Amino acid sequence: MSRHLARTRTRPPVTLALPALLAVAFLLLPLIGILSRTAWGEVGAHLSSPGVVQALRLSLFVSLWALGLSLLLGVPLAWLLARVPFKGKAFVRSLVLLPMVLPPTVGGVALLLGFGRRGLLGPWLEGTFGITLPFHTSGAVVAATFVAMPFLVISLEGALGGLKQSYEETAASLGASPVRVFFTVTLPMVAPGLIAGAALTWARALGEFGATITFAGNLPGTTQTLPLQVYLLLQDEPEAATSVSLLLLVIAMAVLIALRGRWTGTPVAARSAGAPATATDGAEAAAAEAERAPGAPLPAAEVPAAPQDTGHWPLHATVTGFNELTLDAGPGTTIAVVGENGAGKTTLLRALLGLTPRAHAELRLGDADVTALPPHKRQVAWVPQDGALFPHLSALANTAYGLRARRVPRAEARREAQLWLDRLGVGHLAARRPAQLSGGQAQRVALARALAARPRLLLLDEPLAALDQTTRARVRHTLRTHLAGFGGVCLIVTHDPVEAVSLADRVLVLADGRTLQDAPPAEVTRHPRSPWVARMLGRNAWPGTASADGFALPSGGRLVTAETLPEGSRALAIIGPEAVSVHRDRPAGSPRNVWQGSVREITAVGSRLRVLVGSAEAPDLVAEITPEAAAELGLVDGSKVWTSVKATEVTLVEL
Numbered sequence: 001m002s003r004h005l006a007r008t009r010t011r012p013p014v015t016l017a018l019p020a021l022l023a024v025a026f027l028l029l030p031l032i033g034i035l036s037r038t039a040w041g042e043v044g045a046h047l048s049s050p051g052v053v054q055a056l057r058l059s060l061f062v063s064l065w066a067l068g069l070s071l072l073l074g075v076p077l078a079w080l081l082a083r084v085p086f087k088g089k090a091f092v093r094s095l096v097l098l099p100m101v102l103p104p105t106v107g108g109v110a111l112l113l114g115f116g117r118r119g120l121l122g123p124w125l126e127g128t129f130g131i132t133l134p135f136h137t138s139g140a141v142v143a144a145t146f147v148a149m150p151f152l153v154i155s156l157e158g159a160l161g162g163l164k165q166s167y168e169e170t171a172a173s174l175g176a177s178p179v180r181v182f183f184t185v186t187l188p189m190v191a192p193g194l195i196a197g198a199a200l201t202w203a204r205a206l207g208e209f210g211a212t213i214t215f216a217g218n219l220p221g222t223t224q225t226l227p228l229q230v231y232l233l234l235q236d237e238p239e240a241a242t243s244v245s246l247l248l249l250v251i252a253m254a255v256l257i258a259l260r261g262r263w264t265g266t267p268v269a270a271r272s273a274g275a276p277a278t279a280t281d282g283a284e285a286a287a288a289e290a291e292r293a294p295g296a297p298l299p300a301a302e303v304p305a306a307p308q309d310t311g312h313w314p315l316h317a318t319v320t321g322f323n324e325l326t327l328d329a330g331p332g333t334t335i336a337v338v339g340e341n342g343a344g345k346t347t348l349l350r351a352l353l354g355l356t357p358r359a360h361a362e363l364r365l366g367d368a369d370v371t372a373l374p375p376h377k378r379q380v381a382w383v384p385q386d387g388a389l390f391p392h393l394s395a396l397a398n399t400a401y402g403l404r405a406r407r408v409p410r411a412e413a414r415r416e417a418q419l420w421l422d423r424l425g426v427g428h429l430a431a432r433r434p435a436q437l438s439g440g441q442a443q444r445v446a447l448a449r450a451l452a453a454r455p456r457l458l459l460l461d462e463p464l465a466a467l468d469q470t471t472r473a474r475v476r477h478t479l480r481t482h483l484a485g486f487g488g489v490c491l492i493v494t495h496d497p498v499e500a501v502s503l504a505d506r507v508l509v510l511a512d513g514r515t516l517q518d519a520p521p522a523e524v525t526r527h528p529r530s531p532w533v534a535r536m537l538g539r540n541a542w543p544g545t546a547s548a549d550g551f552a553l554p555s556g557g558r559l560v561t562a563e564t565l566p567e568g569s570r571a572l573a574i575i576g577p578e579a580v581s582v583h584r585d586r587p588a589g590s591p592r593n594v595w596q597g598s599v600r601e602i603t604a605v606g607s608r609l610r611v612l613v614g615s616a617e618a619p620d621l622v623a624e625i626t627p628e629a630a631a632e633l634g635l636v637d638g639s640k641v642w643t644s645v646k647a648t649e650v651t652l653v654e655l
């Protein structure tokens with residue numbers, strides 16, 4: 001394999017390879033110079049001389065302080081730049097980067113004019129705190145911090161930028177305050193970027209020269225750090241200077257090799273950092289689940305008692321902005337939210353969470369008006385599409401997260417979390433990290449985590465979308481069982497008609513952010529109010545106008561119907577695919593709607609076939625027939641057929 005790869009690897013063009021090699025040589029030569037001129041026998045003596053030891057100690061002291069200050073100031077600054085939109089952000093970012101491109105001596109002059117004795121802040125610092133920065137070790141710290149902090153800020157900002165915000169938003173929906181979210185979710189998840197930035201910052205502070213000598217001076221034991229020593233030694237003892245340079249070189253190289261380029265802000269890679277394995281790992285995940293028999297949901301009789309608030313939380317919401325709608329639902333109602341792409345489903349959920357300025361929700365849960373509350377105080381739990389399990393926490397710690405955020409003692413929170421995991425059939429996986437779970441298992445843990453947070457409103461954004469068919473059916477069953485005991489309202493965004501019809505008590509159809517239909521599944525299936533919903537539910541839906549003798553199609557065709565609507569009213573004619581008959585020859589008999597056409601597509605749905613027939617006389621029509629019937633008719637793509645629909649099988653829905 002590797003030999004094959006070596007053979008197929010393309011040779012880089014000489015015009016690019018040559019300058020690149022020259023660049024490497026250009027960077028390498030000075031290092032070779034140091035190595036070749038080092039008096040290896042005397043390195044020990046040079047590095048242990050009192051002056052060097054003193055400078056080394058001072059360098060470590062100054063660089064560690066500079067690192068501490070950079071962390072203290074730079075971490076919040078990086079967070080602000082990455083997370084908060086504000087005016088002048090480009091200017092602040094340029095300001096952060098400035099010390100990286102400014103000649104360090106110019107930086108030193110600027111520091112003198114800012115913090116020096118006669119600088120802007122100097123007299124105040126001296127008068128109030130008795131602090132004089134120049135010619136003092138604290139001055140060396142300030143100079144080192146000035147030049148080194150940008151490395152921390154850009155590295156961390158890059159890492160924060162690559163972190164999906166759904167983790168932090170989910171944490172907030174589980175009740176964690178912004179500060180708690182920052183320390184328990186954000187920081188651990190960007191730890192590689194933070195560590196890399198910190199290492200670079202420290203290395204840069206250790207090597208700082210120009211700003212220090214200009215601003216803090218070159219006083220032995222006070223501000224004379226190792227790089228300043230090198231400069232002095234170069235004049236009197238060049239060999240000692242080479243030995244000290246070698247030391248700094250080794251430290252810098254060691255830091256860079258250890259980081260292996262990570263400082264440029266590598267985002268947390270989905271799978272490796274612990275995002276759940278998508279269950280589209282398919283058969284493998286399903287097989288793994290089946291194999292772990294203890295993972296099957298518990299039969300209702302064996303389900304441990306729900307450790308949740310036993311309250312009942314009706315919902316009343318008035319949403320304005322992109323979404324314009326009012327929603328009322330009794331406790332325990334499950335509502336499927338459906339609509340075309342861009343209809344405003346996610347925006348509605350985010351408005352209820354208080355997470356978007358694009359829509360505003362006046363929200364009442366039970367007796368409490370939570371409109372003015374921030375997301376973490378609303379008790380509205382959210383399960384985003386990918387589950388957003390925190391990759392650095394075990395399934396148990398993930399599930400206990402909401403309880404811990406509500407200050408439930410650790411032991412109690414873990415006990416309750418374990419109960420929820422047991423209820424959802426994943427109790428045996430409590431110790432696993434999300435990366436070690438299949439998609440179906442991860443979704444159950446995400447659901448357990450949301451329910452354990454004792455929400456009063458539950459929002460599930462396409463909870464089963466990432467799962468394969470087998471796992472999807474199993475998790476749907478689990479979901480139905482456990483939503484049954486939930487005392488609040490549950491909104492499930494879905495594109496899957498089976499999910500909408502089988503899970504929900506009501507289907508809320510959105511179009512352009514508004515309610516197009518809000519009715520029980522049976523009613524929506526029978527009387528869909530838009531062609532899109534009808535098609536989503538697998539039905540034929542033809543828009544047209546009611547006429548005296550039936551239904552007029554815009555193309556000029558006519559439909560014979562048993563029911564009638566006031567003449568001229570706009571309506572949808574709904575025809576179930578099972579009500580469409582397919583024939584080889586023109587059918588004779590009772591009054592029927594009959595069209596001639598040709599088969600455009602045949603697809604399998606479960607044990608039946610759906611046949612799409614195109615016709616010049618009527619819109620496209622889908623028929624559902626058995627494979628045996630299809631074989632008898634000899635149907636293939638392009639077959640000439642006749643379709644018929646009884647007048648009594650056409651339902652008219654006034655628009």
Ligand SMILES: Nc1ncnc2c1ncn2[C@@H]1O[C@H](COP(=O)(O)OP(=O)(O)OP(=O)(O)O)[C@@H](O)[C@H]1O
Pocket residue numbers: 322339340341342343344345346347348358
């Ligand atoms: N942050 C945003 N800024 C501006 N417009 C946005 C933003 N987020 C969404 N939109 C727009 O708002 C509309 C509704 O988006 P939303 O994500 O709520 O739709 P959806 O029904 O969830 O769609 P989908 O089924 O594709 O997920 C879309 O037209 C979308 O382009």
